[in-house]
Amino acid sequence: MARVPLLEPADLPEEYRYLFTENDVGDAHIFRAMANAPELLQWYLRYSTRLWDVLPEREREIVILATARALEHEYEWHQHVRLGREAGVTDAEIIAISDGTLEALDDRDAALTAYARAVALGDPRDGDHDRLGDHYDAETVVGVAMLVGHYVATARALDAFDVATEEPFVGWRP
Known part of the structure; x- marks a missing residue:
């Protein structure tokens, strides 16, 4: 059992729900756990996306x-x-x-x-x-x-x- 709640998009403030609908995060536990800090999840996804472009x-x-x-x-x-x-x-x-x-x-x-x-x-x-x-x-x-x-x-x-x-x-x- 995770030490933090695994949140659903509806659990987030409205301005952060797009993180689950406009990104390919699905139901992955990693993002549902990180959603407890939605602003940090937003920055995490931005940084991850940029790093994913480093290589094919x-x-x-x-x-x-x-x-x-x-x-x-x-x-x-x-x-x-x-x-x-x-x-x-x-x-x-x-x-x-x-x-x-x-x-x-x-x-x-x-x-x-x-x-x-x-x-x-x-x-x-x-x-x-x-x-x-x-x-x-x-x-x-x-x-x-x-x-x-x-x-x-x-x-x-x-x-x-x-x-x-x-x-x-x-x-x-x-």
């Missing part, structure tokens, strides 16, 4: 999956397995990210995964940074680090709220 959809999902797995964060992993698949991440790639078998990924995806894991765990090394820089410009590398940091913060907030997945956990090897 498939690569963004690889970064988020790698971050979730590094943190062993079930909620974020569960959500982004589905989103990753929708973006074109294969089950074999999802398993490689989960298992940490980077040799099963192409070099760009392996670089994204290694860098995301390192940043999520607070231990990015020059080699991880340089390897990612072989594929992306400095602005994108900064954006990737900020995307990872955002998902680390999101995971910690979800932990604080004790938010569970909407369905049974998909597992680390879906």
Whole structure:
């Protein structure tokens, strides 16, 4: 049971209800919990949306999956397995990210995964940074680090709220 109420759109002040109707948040527990602070949810969604533009959809999902797995964060992993698949991440790639078998990924995806894991765990090394820089410009590398940091913060907030997945956990090897 979540530590904060999981709100419905009708529970929000009128000026914030659009956050559920004009965005693709659905019934996700993450947003229903964050809705207890509707202005912060509004800013969270704006920032998230901007960070999602740092990379193409498939690569963004690889970064988020790698971050979730590094943190062993079930909620974020569960959500982004589905989103990753929708973006074109294969089950074999999802398993490689989960298992940490980077040799099963192409070099760009392996670089994204290694860098995301390192940043999520607070231990990015020059080699991880340089390897990612072989594929992306400095602005994108900064954006990737900020995307990872955002998902680390999101995971910690979800932990604080004790938010569970909407369905049974998909597992680390879906």
